[in-house]
Amino acid sequence: xxxxxxxxxxxxxxxxxxxxxxxxxxxxxxxxxxxxxxxxxxxxxxxxxxxxxxxxxxxxxxxxxxxxxxxxxxxxxxxxxxxxxxxxxxxxxxxxxxxxxxxxxxxxxxxxxxxxxxxxxxxxxxxxxxxxxxxxxxxxxxxxxxxxxxxxxxxxxxxxxxxxxxxxxxxxxxxxxxxxxxxxxxxxxxxxxxxxxxxxxxxxxxxxxxxxxxxxxxxxxxxxxxxxxxxxxxxxxxxxxxxxxxxxxxxxxxxxxxxxxxxxxxxxxxxxxxxxxxxxxxxxxxxxxxxxxxxxxxxxxxxxxxxxxxxxxxxxxxxxxxxxxxxxxxxxxxxxxxxxxxxxxxxxxxxxxxxxxxxxxxxxxxxxxxxx
Numbered sequence: 017x018x019x020x021x022x023x024x025x026x027x028x029x030x031x032x033x034x035x036x037x038x039x040x041x042x043x044x045x046x047x048x049x050x051x052x053x054x055x056x057x058x059x060x061x062x063x064x065x066x067x068x069x070x071x072x073x074x075x076x077x078x079x080x081x082x083x084x085x086x087x088x089x090x091x092x093x094x095x096x097x098x099x100x101x102x103x104x105x106x107x108x109x110x111x112x113x114x115x116x117x118x119x120x121x122x123x124x125x126x127x128x129x130x131x132x133x134x135x136x137x138x139x140x141x142x143x144x145x146x147x148x149x150x151x152x153x154x155x156x157x158x159x160x161x162x163x164x165x166x167x168x169x170x171x172x173x174x175x176x177x178x179x180x181x182x183x184x185x186x187x188x189x190x191x192x193x194x195x196x197x198x199x200x201x202x203x204x205x206x207x208x209x210x211x212x213x214x215x216x217x218x219x220x221x222x223x224x225x226x227x228x229x230x231x232x233x234x235x236x237x238x239x240x241x242x243x244x245x246x247x248x249x250x251x252x253x254x255x256x257x258x259x260x261x262x263x264x265x266x267x268x269x270x271x272x273x274x275x276x277x278x279x280x281x282x283x284x285x286x287x288x289x290x291x292x293x294x295x296x297x298x299x300x301x302x303x304x305x306x307x308x309x310x311x312x313x314x315x316x317x318x319x320x321x322x323x324x325x326x327x328x329x330x331x332x333x334x335x336x337x338x339x340x341x342x343x344x345x346x347x348x349x350x351x352x353x354x355x356x357x358x359x360x361x362x363x364x365x366x367x368x369x370x371x372x373x374x375x376x377x378x379x380x381x382x383x384x385x386x387x388x
Contacts, residue, residue, distance in 0.1 A: 029093035043334035050339035053113040056106040057341030060120035065347025067127035068354025098143035115154040119164035122171030159204040162187035199248030210267025214279035251290040261304025278348035296364035
């Protein structure tokens with residue numbers, strides 16, 4: 017699944033031909049506008065999902081060979097996207113969208129610090145730092161966008177260059193204020209029925225604090241509660257997967273498909289799943305969702321690029337900000353590929369997930385809210 021999603025993007029960037037090859041599909045006749053942003057979207061979002069596999073996935077046999085090939089392609093892709101002389105040089109400062117996808121690219125660097133930072137050539141590291149710094153002209157609104165600025169600064173901190181802790185502090189404290197209870201944050205002051213707790217909020221909160229939390233005892237003190245909330249949200253997400261491998265099509269950005277389960281996948285990667293969610297049961301559930309969506313007719317065009325849709329090609333489901341590059345956020349469901357083959361997530365026999373058990377009449381423990 018990873019290879020099918022990633023190959024068109026990385027192979028094109030490796031040859032500096034992404035602009036030539038990637039279509040720009042939109043649902044609102046605004047392809048010219050979205051061309052300013054769609055290429056960075058494809059790069060940042062794809063790498064955010066496959067970074068753990070690039071960093072520590074299987075190293076033996078065919079998988080090891082493929083991983084080494086893709087890690088090299090990913091480094092060339094970053095080089096192509098950040099080199100001002102490249103035909104695929106990407107927009108990091110015009111409009112507001114570049115902040116979003118610079119943050120996803122930053123997230124990829126933090127998830128694969130060896131493969132996507134240390135192994136970059138010195139010139140490419142310099143280009144990447146300058147590209148991330150360029151996003152500082154973009155002012156985030158009072159929403160999950162605060163975490164995009166925080167993630168960029170966390171990556172700059174990791175790079176050992178000047179970074180702005182105020183942007184991190186502002187994002188962390190505001191999200192603490194926006195916590196609504198039972199594992200769910202508002203997207204800003206208001207609660208929205210959508211998957212942004214998983215697309216952005218909780219994965220970035222955790223990884224920003226993991227990256228820079230030790231710089232401030234106050235930040236570090238937030239991590240236990242944030243982790244407990246993430247466990248609860250992961251438990252809810254696992255219960256949202258139906259016995260048939262479907263989930264509710266609620267809220268905006270449904271064209272990100274199974275990227276809706278980034279937080280659940282991240283908790284598996286971190287080995288911090290809720291007590292009643294076994295790793296092998298989650299593998300079974302996520303595999304069912306991925307297959308249900310990726311095998312739907314029309315999910316890919318004839319050249320292998322993702323199309324707009326939730327289950328197949330459903331153009332009308334795309335908002336004005338959705339274009340071809342946006343869709344690669346689906347790759348974030350693949351985070352558990354960073355676990356070794358010996359991990360129970362991969363090695364233990366398949367197991368029914370919660371909704372399968374309860375809808376088949378099996379007895380399971382009662383579900384409970386959390387209070388923190």
